[in-house]
Amino acid sequence: MHNHPIETAAVAAPQLSDSGIALRLQTIAKHYGQRQVLHDINLEIKPGEFVAIVGRSGCGKSTLLRLVAGLEAYQAGAILYDGVAEDRRHDTRIMFQDSRLLPWKRVIDNVLLGLGPDAFPLAQSVLNEVGLADRAHDWPARLSGGQRQRVALARALAHQPRLLLLDEPLGALDALTRIEMHTLIERLWREHGFTALLVTHDVTEAVALADRIVLIDEGCITLNLPVPLPRPRERGKEFAALEEHVLRQVLKQNHYPQPLELTADPLWPPAGQVRWAI
Amino acid sequence: MASPSLPRWQRLTPWLPPLALLILWQVLAQTGFISVRILPSPASVAQAAWELTLSGELPYHVLVSTQRALLGFAIGGGAGLLLGLATGSFRQLETLLDTSLQMLRNIPPLALIPLVILWFGIDEGAKLFIVSIGVFFPLYLNTFHGIRSVDPGLIEMAKSYGLSRWALYREVILPGALSSILVGVRFSLGLMWVLLIVAETISANAGIGYMTMNAREFLRTDVVLVGILVYALLGKLADLIARALERFWLRWHPAYQS
Numbered sequence A: 001m002h003n004h005p006i007e008t009a010a011v012a013a014p015q016l017s018d019s020g021i022a023l024r025l026q027t028i029a030k031h032y033g034q035r036q037v038l039h040d041i042n043l044e045i046k047p048g049e050f051v052a053i054v055g056r057s058g059c060g061k062s063t064l065l066r067l068v069a070g071l072e073a074y075q076a077g078a079i080l081y082d083g084v085a086e087d088r089r090h091d092t093r094i095m096f097q098d099s100r101l102l103p104w105k106r107v108i109d110n111v112l113l114g115l116g117p118d119a120f121p122l123a124q125s126v127l128n129e130v131g132l133a134d135r136a137h138d139w140p141a142r143l144s145g146g147q148r149q150r151v152a153l154a155r156a157l158a159h160q161p162r163l164l165l166l167d168e169p170l171g172a173l174d175a176l177t178r179i180e181m182h183t184l185i186e187r188l189w190r191e192h193g194f195t196a197l198l199v200t201h202d203v204t205e206a207v208a209l210a211d212r213i214v215l216i217d218e219g220c221i222t223l224n225l226p227v228p229l230p231r232p233r234e235r236g237k238e239f240a241a242l243e244e245h246v247l248r249q250v251l252k253q254n255h256y257p258q259p260l261e262l263t264a265d266p267l268w269p270p271a272g273q274v275r276w277a278i
Numbered sequence B: 001m002a003s004p005s006l007p008r009w010q011r012l013t014p015w016l017p018p019l020a021l022l023i024l025w026q027v028l029a030q031t032g033f034i035s036v037r038i039l040p041s042p043a044s045v046a047q048a049a050w051e052l053t054l055s056g057e058l059p060y061h062v063l064v065s066t067q068r069a070l071l072g073f074a075i076g077g078g079a080g081l082l083l084g085l086a087t088g089s090f091r092q093l094e095t096l097l098d099t100s101l102q103m104l105r106n107i108p109p110l111a112l113i114p115l116v117i118l119w120f121g122i123d124e125g126a127k128l129f130i131v132s133i134g135v136f137f138p139l140y141l142n143t144f145h146g147i148r149s150v151d152p153g154l155i156e157m158a159k160s161y162g163l164s165r166w167a168l169y170r171e172v173i174l175p176g177a178l179s180s181i182l183v184g185v186r187f188s189l190g191l192m193w194v195l196l197i198v199a200e201t202i203s204a205n206a207g208i209g210y211m212t213m214n215a216r217e218f219l220r221t222d223v224v225l226v227g228i229l230v231y232a233l234l235g236k237l238a239d240l241i242a243r244a245l246e247r248f249w250l251r252w253h254p255a256y257q258s
């Protein structure tokens, strides 16, 4: 994955989409029956921006993503894609926490889902990009969890989305595989230029990947924080400080266990602190 | 599951009990311990089978029975499959039909025999009707259940990937329901022979059931046994075919990967 030729020659990569979508959420409100899940959500995302949404469990992160994907209706407000309100954008793709590969289709046919047979070379090239070209003819049941998520990523990319929605795509993976996937997702995002909206429980993941971190609490956006760190990001002091800041906001408290003090030189925190799960 | 790495003699172990039984049976019959009227020896059963085959009688009856079985399976199973697909896919049809079908399901098909004889006489129609009704329900129920239990996450995913209604059905819903449908097929194939045996024994002028009933009148116990064994073989054959279909269509499934 790391010595992939495309990584060093990003310019030569196939430019699959001209650029990302500009996304604008205006005073969105959503409730299920009596339960108000989201209210007065205002968010503006620039083309090609990478935005991470964090928040406690049940705060409505997935719901927000599903609204943007057009999988669910909302009660008030508007979602504008490139300035236009639409029910469902054809150039938006979503990636779920479980890979949702069709078990009865081989890997390559999963990637081809919804595309014509003439998309075969494209499907092969995205499989190659996620490093699974040699597994094209395997059944999904034969893949590991991380490999399945990579296929799901390839399937999303094969549609050349201009907006990629990721709902905790790495939630079920181990810490090491996560770090590999971060590198992969960041590289593909830079090459393809799509706008990315990532829902995650993992503050480290948000700080590592996002241009901006949005915190949802009790149905509202309570934090909208740019991440000014240069890419590729190293886990240095600034990284840790940002992480701590976001985590404090999420937990809404000033007293919490203080593992950060333990790392005198947190260039690479000890294994126990590699990630911060909320 | 038997692993292919077992030594040859161990793979033969399941065949030892029937073989032993066969030998015991032959010995008992030959020594006159049981009367040949009650149970003729295996050798004479084999002899009878051979003669019936040579005379063309056995192949003829097997052919007639197989045709009936398959036709009944095609009619009843086909209807069950189509109706299951329909009620599984459309809520309105389910509310309209499902209660009635669940009610009918509780009637054993064999309980209909007197009525069927009144309706169809002892014609072909009677036997086809019994078999069709019997195989209808396993296929209907399993198809319905299969469609309803397709992972909604996969359906949502496919919709969001721009699949049209028909493509969604072909690529997601049908393959997702297939393992359940095949369970229905296996059940139906088992029932198919049972029902046909009963139907042919009651009234027929050809077929394995007719052959055995006829032999009973002439006290040809060996021929009766030939008929019973042929039924067993045909049942086993149907099951093997169903399993082969499962292995092929569900080859993606971890349970079917060697």
Ligand SMILES: Nc1ncnc2c1ncn2[C@@H]1O[C@H](COP(=O)(O)OP(=O)(O)OP(=O)(O)O)[C@@H](O)[C@H]1O
Pocket: A032, A035, A037, A055, A056, A057, A058, A059, A060, A061, A062, A063, A064, A201
């Ligand atoms: N289909 C639904 N019907 C009723 N309530 C729902 C439905 N989907 C979600 N909810 C409710 O909406 C709220 C937000 O759910 P959502 O899935 O968006 O949370 P989340 O932030 O993604 O949580 P997690 O981090 O645990 O995934 C929850 O209280 C949930 O119970």
Ligand SMILES: [Mg+2]
Pocket: A061, A062, A063
């Ligand atoms: Mg969620």
